[in-house]
Amino acid sequence: RCTGENHAAILTTVLDHARQALGEYVPVSQRVNLRRVLLDALRDALLAAAPGSDAQLILARAFAREAARDGAYARPIQEWLGGTRVVEGLPLSPQLRWSMLTAVTATGHSTMSELRTEHAQDPTRDGHLGHLQALAAMRSDRAKQQAWERIVSGELSNDELSATIAGFQLASPTVLRRYEDVYFERVEHWWAQRSMEIATRMVRGLYPRALDVRAAGADVVDGHRVVRATRQWLEAHEDAPAALRRIMTELLDEAQRSVDLQARCLAR
Numbered sequence: 001r002c003t004g005e006n007h008a009a010i011l012t013t014v015l016d017h018a019r020q021a022l023g024e025y026v027p028v029s030q031r032v033n034l035r036r037v038l039l040d041a042l043r044d045a046l047l048a049a050a051p052g053s054d055a056q057l058i059l060a061r062a063f064a065r066e067a068a069r070d071g072a073y074a075r076p077i078q079e080w081l082g083g084t085r086v087v088e089g090l091p092l093s094p095q096l097r098w099s100m101l102t103a104v105t106a107t108g109h110s111t112m113s114e115l116r117t118e119h120a121q122d123p124t125r126d127g128h129l130g131h132l133q134a135l136a137a138m139r140s141d142r143a144k145q146q147a148w149e150r151i152v153s154g155e156l157s158n159d160e161l162s163a164t165i166a167g168f169q170l171a172s173p174t175v176l177r178r179y180e181d182v183y184f185e186r187v188e189h190w191w192a193q194r195s196m197e198i199a200t201r202m203v204r205g206l207y208p209r210a211l212d213v214r215a216a217g218a219d220v221v222d223g224h225r226v227v228r229a230t231r232q233w234l235e236a237h238e239d240a241p242a243a244l245r246r247i248m249t250e251l252l253d254e255a256q257r258s259v260d261l262q263a264r265c266l267a268r
Contacts, residue, residue, distance in 0.1 A: 005055075008058060011055055011059075015042075015058065015062045018038060019062070019065065019066065022035060023209075024209065024211070024261075025257075025262060025265070026265060027212075027214070027265050028262075035066060035069060035070055039070060039072075042059055042062055042066065043063060045059050046059040046063055046090075052090075053089070056089060056090055057090065057096075061096065064096070064099040064100045064102070065099065067100075067103040067107075068102055068106040068137065068170050069170070071104075074103070074104045074107055080092065081101065081104075094124060094130065097130075098122075098130025098131070098134065099130075101130070102170070105138055106138075106170040110134070112138070115131060118131070128160075129160065132160055133164065136150075136163075136164045136167025136168045137167035137170040147164055148168065148179060150164055151168065151202065151206065161198060162201055165202075168206075169210075171210070173210035173211075177208070180229065183208060184233050188237060191241060196243070199244075200247065203244065203248070203251075207251045207255075208226045211255060211259055213262035213266065214266075220259060220260075221256050221259045224259045230248060230255060233248060234248055234252065
């Protein structure tokens with residue numbers, strides 16, 4: 001249940017942890033049902049929240065983020081965006097509108113034309129960043145490739161880069177797997193050619209996080225392709241800058257934890 005906590009900081013932390021657990025620790029094969037349980041709870045809590053409260057806004061943002069992974073909730077979001085459904089006390093700020101637009105775009109329920117129209121109505125900085133994220137979230141292979149090219153072009157600002165990466169990562173494990181090899185091939189180049197801030201966002205943001213574990217067993221962690229590729233990179237780049245190696249080591253720890261917990265879930 002999401003209705004029992006009204007303290008903004010605590011509610012945000014709880015929902016962030018729930019999102020991480022669902023997106024990283026639950027096996028992909030089990031996520032659809034559990035995500036719908038979470039989305040139903042978020043929707044019910046949102047509708048029950050005090051109008052205009054911080055909790056209401058936090059729940060709306062969390063609902064939009066999770067709905068970007070499940071098209072079953074596209075219709076009520078489109079109704080909110082179109083004004084045919086209204087949640088009392090919840091104004092659709094530009095940031096919240098773009099979060100909802102990103103959700104329906106990522107699930108194939110919005111078009112390039114609709115995104116252009118929204119952007120024309122919101123030419124602000126937030127509108128620009130929201131538009132970039134939504135474009136990168138589009139489901140087509142072409143859209144993902146174009147997003148990747150924008151990310152690695154070196155032409156995006158810090159915030160533009162983060163927005164584009166966030167949208168790019170809204171894809172199935174099968175789609176994102178196509179970019180894993182080039183990631184490990186280019187990491188050192190990015191670090192050498194970009195500012196530390198930009199390079200850090202790229203290395204962390206583009207790391208393969210779509211870890212799909214399909215079997216239980218003691219050797220699953222060591223044998224997982226992303227864990228293995230990260231270890232091989234560290235072994236082959238002992239002379240890489242210490243800051244880069246530290247980030248890659250932290251990412252390896254996170255990947256091992258994710259794979260291990262998914263395998264344990266499958267073993268239950």
